[in-house]
Each structure stands twice: as C-alpha cells, then as structure tokens.
Amino acid sequence: MSAARRDASARLERKLNRRLDARAALDRVRESLPATVQIVVAATIAYFISHDLLGHSSPAIAVTVTISILGFSRDARPRRVLDSAVGITLGIVLSEIALIVIGVGWWQLAVVLGITLLVSRLVSPSAPFAIAAAVQSMLVLLMPPPEGGVFLRSIDAVVAGAVALTVTALIPRDPRRIADRDARRMVSALLESLDSVAAALREAHEPAASLALERLRRTQKHLDAWNESLDSALAIARISPFLRRHLGALRHQAQVLGGLDLAARHLRVITRRISFLVRDGQQRPVLAELFESIRAGIDTLGQSLRKPELATDARAQFAAIMPLLDPAVTLPGAAFNTSIVVHLLRPLLVDLLVATGMPAAEARALLPPA
Known part of the structure; x- marks a missing residue:
C-alpha cells in the first residue's frame, strides 16, 4: 500500500472514530435526561424546604446531599437511595458531633474522615458512595457552622434523603x-x-x-x-x-x-x-x-x-x-x-x-x- 493510500485510510479511520465518539456522547446525554430532570427537581425541592419552609439561611447540605444520593448511577433502586441517605446523614451527624466534642484540627479531620469512610463501606458496597459521604462529612467539618446551631445541617441531610426517596417514587427514571x-x-x-x-x-x-x-x-x-x-x-x-x-x-x-x-x-x-x-x-x-x-x-x-x-x-x-x-x-x-x-x-x-x-x-x- 502506498504512503498516500495509508494516509487516506488513516484519515478515514480518524473521521469514523470521531463520528462514533460524537454518537456515543449524544447517547449518553439522551440516556441521562431522565436522571437530570429527577436530580434538578429533587435539589430544588430540598432547597425550598430547607430555606423557605425551615428558614435555614444557607442550605448547601440539603442541595449537595440530594445530588449525591441520586447521582447518575445505573442502580436507582429505592433501597440504594435509602442506604445512601442513611450513610451520608450518619457521616454528617458524626462530623457535627466531632465539632462539639473534639473541635477542628488535623487529627480531628483524620479521625472523622476515617470513621465516615468505614461506616460508608459498611452501609453500601459502592465505592463512589463512600467518597460522596466523606466529601459531605468534610464539608460539615470545615465549613463555618450556620446560624442556629451545627445540627441544622443534619436536619438538611434528613430533608435531602426524604426528598430523594419521594422523587424516586413519584418521578421515576423508568429504568x-x-x-x-x-x-x-x-x-x-x-x-x-x-x-x-x-x-x-x-x-x-x-x-x-x-x-x-x-x-x-x-x-x-x-x-x-x-x-x-x-x-x-x-x-x-x-x-x-x-x-x-x-x-x-x-x-x-x-x-x-x-x-x-x-x-x-x-x-x-x-x-x-x-x-x-x-x-x-x-x-x-x-x-x-x-x-x-x-x-x-x-x-x-x-x-x-x-x-x-x-x-x-x-x-x-x-x-x-x-x-x-x-x-x-x-x-x-x-x-x-x-x-x-x-x-x-x-x-x-x-x-x-x-x-x-x-x-x-x-x-x-x-x-x-x-
């Protein structure tokens, strides 16, 4: 095969690969639409409940926990959603207890992070779930406590879990x-x-x-x-x-x-x-x-x-x-x-x-x- 023919063949192959990559990307977007709608609706409801109904000035935990619980996982079973809600809420509660009992510092961070990761692995076999729970736990430990007391964030986590479960039933992804x-x-x-x-x-x-x-x-x-x-x-x-x-x-x-x-x-x-x-x-x-x-x-x-x-x-x-x-x-x-x-x-x-x-x-x- 001549060099010109090899170059033409390589260009054609690259063009076909780009088309396949674009098609795969569009397929991912199309398949993610139901989950995207579900997450957006759930996060908005969680924010409304915590901010407008409960009067929490900065309900970041309510929103981020809702997103972490639902995610884009293929496994959208209510049991998986419940396990995620329990594990993340438990990590947040542990962080808030640590703030009161042992305060904030490098060794406190290490203790709380280690406990959160181990508890998350106990609750769920999903490795990404353990990381999400640890991230939420660290946010609570490192962010300034909100007005009204540290346990407001635990309440926000409970709100997020309840909203995620409700949305799973009423706005299902139809897997x-x-x-x-x-x-x-x-x-x-x-x-x-x-x-x-x-x-x-x-x-x-x-x-x-x-x-x-x-x-x-x-x-x-x-x-x-x-x-x-x-x-x-x-x-x-x-x-x-x-x-x-x-x-x-x-x-x-x-x-x-x-x-x-x-x-x-x-x-x-x-x-x-x-x-x-x-x-x-x-x-x-x-x-x-x-x-x-x-x-x-x-x-x-x-x-x-x-x-x-x-x-x-x-x-x-x-x-x-x-x-x-x-x-x-x-x-x-x-x-x-x-x-x-x-x-x-x-x-x-x-x-x-x-x-x-x-x-x-x-x-x-x-x-x-x-």
Missing part, C-alpha cells in the same frame, strides 16, 4: 429502557454466538468455533448489566404508582434473564467441546441445523420481551426440538465425541423451556429417554 437495552444486547450476543457455532459445524471451521466461544465469554458483562438494571426497574415499579402496571412484563423479563443466564453457561461448555470436535475437518450439517433451530427459538424468546405473547411461540419451537435430543434418532451411528453434543443440549433446552414459563418438571418430561 425499563435501560433493562430493555441490556436485554437486547444479551440476546444479540447469544444469536451471534449460535451463528458462529452453526458455521463451525457446517464448515468444520475451528476459527468460527473459537469466535463463538469468545462471544459467549463476553456475555457475562451483558448479564451483569441486565441483572442490575432489571433489579432497579423491578424495585422502582413496586413503589411507583406510575410504573406498577409494568410489573408483569418486568417479571417475565426476569424469568427470561434466568433462562438465558443458564443457557449461556451451557453453551460455553458445549462450544468448548465443539471447538475441539471440528478439528478433524468433518462437516456436521445435522448438528448445525439443530443449533440453528435453537437460535430461532432464542430469537423468538428475545422478541417476547417486547411482546410477551410470543413466549408461547418460543415454547413451541423449543418443544419441537426435544424429540431430536436423542443421538440414536438424530445422529444414528455417530461417534461418541459427536453424539455427546446432543446429550449436552438436553439441560440447555430444559432451561430455555423454563424461561418461556413452562414448569421444569413438565419440560424434563418432554425429553426422550437417554
């Missing part, structure tokens, strides 16, 4: 959208992996099997993100009068998540075996068709997250595969290293049927005799 996005990413990763598995079996192509295994290993991050966002959505829907009607769909999503989590684990084991199996150069179109049928069922199951009635169709697709999970029927006369793949698919199909809402005992009853 269903984040959960739906995480679900689509997980389903897409599984479908791509199964495409590679089928290609590896059909063409005896070991690199395709290796690609499938790598994709399946990466599904864990999608599962973790989906599990967190779905937990948050369920917790908010239980307390929000505006989102409670979505509880049924969210519970169906949780059922599908459980099934796909197990499916990904099974597929990692199966694909690892297939990556060794195809090294003999033998094409296995029958096994490839079996995986393509499973892929079609998972695709329908993923669509049921938007249209729950499609779960019945997915169940029918998986049930139609069950009679084929007998090597004597599907692969008569096949070697053990090939027929074992069919045996390994049996628990996978049971878990997928359970994800559609079928009882586990009923799903196992569809299996042919081993």
Whole structure:
C-alpha cells in the first residue's frame, strides 16, 4: 500500500472514530435526561424546604446531599437511595458531633474522615458512595457552622434523603429502557454466538468455533448489566404508582434473564467441546441445523420481551426440538465425541423451556429417554 493510500485510510479511520465518539456522547446525554430532570427537581425541592419552609439561611447540605444520593448511577433502586441517605446523614451527624466534642484540627479531620469512610463501606458496597459521604462529612467539618446551631445541617441531610426517596417514587427514571437495552444486547450476543457455532459445524471451521466461544465469554458483562438494571426497574415499579402496571412484563423479563443466564453457561461448555470436535475437518450439517433451530427459538424468546405473547411461540419451537435430543434418532451411528453434543443440549433446552414459563418438571418430561 502506498504512503498516500495509508494516509487516506488513516484519515478515514480518524473521521469514523470521531463520528462514533460524537454518537456515543449524544447517547449518553439522551440516556441521562431522565436522571437530570429527577436530580434538578429533587435539589430544588430540598432547597425550598430547607430555606423557605425551615428558614435555614444557607442550605448547601440539603442541595449537595440530594445530588449525591441520586447521582447518575445505573442502580436507582429505592433501597440504594435509602442506604445512601442513611450513610451520608450518619457521616454528617458524626462530623457535627466531632465539632462539639473534639473541635477542628488535623487529627480531628483524620479521625472523622476515617470513621465516615468505614461506616460508608459498611452501609453500601459502592465505592463512589463512600467518597460522596466523606466529601459531605468534610464539608460539615470545615465549613463555618450556620446560624442556629451545627445540627441544622443534619436536619438538611434528613430533608435531602426524604426528598430523594419521594422523587424516586413519584418521578421515576423508568429504568425499563435501560433493562430493555441490556436485554437486547444479551440476546444479540447469544444469536451471534449460535451463528458462529452453526458455521463451525457446517464448515468444520475451528476459527468460527473459537469466535463463538469468545462471544459467549463476553456475555457475562451483558448479564451483569441486565441483572442490575432489571433489579432497579423491578424495585422502582413496586413503589411507583406510575410504573406498577409494568410489573408483569418486568417479571417475565426476569424469568427470561434466568433462562438465558443458564443457557449461556451451557453453551460455553458445549462450544468448548465443539471447538475441539471440528478439528478433524468433518462437516456436521445435522448438528448445525439443530443449533440453528435453537437460535430461532432464542430469537423468538428475545422478541417476547417486547411482546410477551410470543413466549408461547418460543415454547413451541423449543418443544419441537426435544424429540431430536436423542443421538440414536438424530445422529444414528455417530461417534461418541459427536453424539455427546446432543446429550449436552438436553439441560440447555430444559432451561430455555423454563424461561418461556413452562414448569421444569413438565419440560424434563418432554425429553426422550437417554
């Protein structure tokens, strides 16, 4: 390649990267809009209560604590909000007690900061939360005490916590959208992996099997993100009068998540075996068709997250595969290293049927005799 062509290619790559960066930035802004509205409303209400209703001349703690509690965390569960409120308020109370008992100085700062960090880690597993609590604690310790007594700031912290919890219920961020996005990413990763598995079996192509295994290993991050966002959505829907009607769909999503989590684990084991199996150069179109049928069922199951009635169709697709999970029927006369793949698919199909809402005992009853 000539130097001019390499330069042109590099410029094109930089241009594409800038476009991708700009798109990612816009996506972040769009996804942050609900949280931004929630934080702005909550901070304004906290200021109004502390300043206008309670008469606190400088309610900085009410505003900053509200912002710290809500934040832009993916985890918007009321329990997380409550834990944050309790931890930060406790840090502020400790600082105000320290002001009265031991005063202000370098060693007092060290003692209060250490206690606040340890208490915060006890209350919440979130490292950013511990830092936020410590910052609020240090603000109280180092700022001049307000008119009316030091414990006014503890009252402001309580106001902030109450406002944050109320706003979480009445102006929810609707984390269903984040959960739906995480679900689509997980389903897409599984479908791509199964495409590679089928290609590896059909063409005896070991690199395709290796690609499938790598994709399946990466599904864990999608599962973790989906599990967190779905937990948050369920917790908010239980307390929000505006989102409670979505509880049924969210519970169906949780059922599908459980099934796909197990499916990904099974597929990692199966694909690892297939990556060794195809090294003999033998094409296995029958096994490839079996995986393509499973892929079609998972695709329908993923669509049921938007249209729950499609779960019945997915169940029918998986049930139609069950009679084929007998090597004597599907692969008569096949070697053990090939027929074992069919045996390994049996628990996978049971878990997928359970994800559609079928009882586990009923799903196992569809299996042919081993």
